[in-house]
Amino acid sequence: MKKQTKAIRIQAERSQNREHSVPLYLTSSFTFEDAEQGRAIFADEIEGNIYSRYMNPNVDEFVEKMCMLENTEDGIAFATGMAANFAAMAGLLKSGDHVVASKALFGSCIQILSKILPKWGITTTFVDGHDLHAWEAAIQDNTKFLFCESPSNPGLDLIDLEAICQLKAKHNLILAVDNCFATPVIQTPADWGADLVIHSATKYIDGQGRVLGGVICGRESLINEIRFFSRHTGPSMSPFNAWVLSKSLETIHLRIEKHSDNAFKLAQALEKNPALNAVKYPFLTSHPQFELAKKQMRMGGAILTIDIKGGFEMVNEVSKHIQIASISPNLGDTRTIITHPASTTHSKLSPEQRAEVGITDGLVRIAVGLEAIEDLIEDFEQALEKATLLLPKEEEEETAVAE
Numbered sequence: 001m002k003k004q005t006k007a008i009r010i011q012a013e014r015s016q017n018r019e020h021s022v023p024l025y026l027t028s029s030f031t032f033e034d035a036e037q038g039r040a041i042f043a044d045e046i047e048g049n050i051y052s053r054y055m056n057p058n059v060d061e062f063v064e065k066m067c068m069l070e071n072t073e074d075g076i077a078f079a080t081g082m083a084a085n086f087a088a089m090a091g092l093l094k095s096g097d098h099v100v101a102s103k104a105l106f107g108s109c110i111q112i113l114s115k116i117l118p119k120w121g122i123t124t125t126f127v128d129g130h131d132l133h134a135w136e137a138a139i140q141d142n143t144k145f146l147f148c149e150s151p152s153n154p155g156l157d158l159i160d161l162e163a164i165c166q167l168k169a170k171h172n173l174i175l176a177v178d179n180c181f182a183t184p185v186i187q188t189p190a191d192w193g194a195d196l197v198i199h200s201a202t203k204y205i206d207g208q209g210r211v212l213g214g215v216i217c218g219r220e221s222l223i224n225e226i227r228f229f230s231r232h233t234g235p236s237m238s239p240f241n242a243w244v245l246s247k248s249l250e251t252i253h254l255r256i257e258k259h260s261d262n263a264f265k266l267a268q269a270l271e272k273n274p275a276l277n278a279v280k281y282p283f284l285t286s287h288p289q290f291e292l293a294k295k296q297m298r299m300g301g302a303i304l305t306i307d308i309k310g311g312f313e314m315v316n317e318v319s320k321h322i323q324i325a326s327i328s329p330n331l332g333d334t335r336t337i338i339t340h341p342a343s344t345t346h347s348k349l350s351p352e353q354r355a356e357v358g359i360t361d362g363l364v365r366i367a368v369g370l371e372a373i374e375d376l377i378e379d380f381e382q383a384l385e386k387a388t389l390l391l392p393k394e395e396e397e398e399t400a401v402a403e
């Protein structure tokens with residue numbers, strides 16, 4: 001069966017009620033027929049549900065679908081994407097271990113690697129993600145873990161997944177890829193050899209801006225190590241959120257195709273806009289890694305960035321004129337969202353750190369939704385035009401005088 005079919009048809013075993021849609025197992029624990037059954041389940045002699053911090057039918061269904069989509073053996077669901085990212089590191093690393101990570105990461109991942117893990121003696125070297133030599137040069141005797149995000153948030157820089165997988169194999173390291181921006185519909189890093197694929201399910205997996213969630217899919221032996229950490233520290237996904245997210249996976253293929261189609265059309269429409277310094281989108285030929293994008297991504301994804309001339313002042317002006325798109329720090333919704341990373345999601349980074357990953361004061365991230373593309377193009381064009389009316393007035397007056 002195709003993945004589209006499986007994403008719809010995988011479901012928790014039907015109950016005696018013969019329901020069509022999967023029930024919500026909102027229960028903290030499960031019962032045993034007798035003390036012997038409880039003993040045997042705890043002793044791993046027979047399979048069975050115990051307690052929802054450990055397992056739950058809704059959560060297990062969601063994880064099974066995610067592993068199917070990501071082509072991995074096993075997986076674990078978490079309360080949030082950050083809980084998943086942290087558990088991957090905390091579950092597998094110990095004091096004295098070293099990580100090499102790309103600089104262009106989600107803001108909170110940078111905080112974990114640079115401020116939290118060093119408290120327990122785990123250190124990180126950050127490198128330019130696209131520079132394979134820099135990755136290799138940063139590997140030390142105690143390096144255990146490579147971590148990257150492709151495309152990156154918000155810079156849309158790509159990592160060559162085939163090359164980084166060859167590097168991790170050569171040095172016998174664990175590679176974790178945050179696949180949040182691409183989703184398994186666009187790329188499946190495990191196919192290249194990634195050991196762990198991590199998601200904020202809050203984004204395109206929910207796709208409708210309702211619930212938080214996270215998931216790690218990957219090699220069974222590593223997942224088991226992380227499972228020990230997560231079962232005993234408790235960052236579990238709520239059954240309700242799993243139920244919502246598993247339903248959302250029924251439409252993920254349709255949604256991502258439409259998101260990508262809309263984003264590509266908006267990027268093309270804005271590419272020549274005089275109010276912008278740049279438009280960045282993986283499937284525009286002007287993207288510096290266009291060839292790589294074509295090689296490893298099935299579609300361009302839902303996110304593009306624009307760099308508005310005139311910095312924050314003009315960004316603010318444009319934001320006042322935007323009528324359809326929402327101004328919010330989230331992404332991955334049916335509703336188009338604009339975000340100004342320098343003053344919000346990446347405001348905790350120093351100006352130098354922001355510059356290194358291409359976050360200028362004029363950069364706006366557009367998470368393109370599922371509205372009619374004509375309406376979106378018109379909305380952005382009118383907002384940019386109205387905002388720029390403010391700018392060149394003086395010049396215009398001067399020319400008028402000269403004429």
Ligand SMILES: *Cc1c(COP(=O)(O)O)cnc(C)c1O
Pocket residue numbers: 080081082083106149153178180181199200201202203212213214
């Ligand atoms: C949002 C996001 C996260 C964090 O996920 P939460 O669900 O908000 O905890 C991690 N990585 C990327 C790339 C993200 O966009």
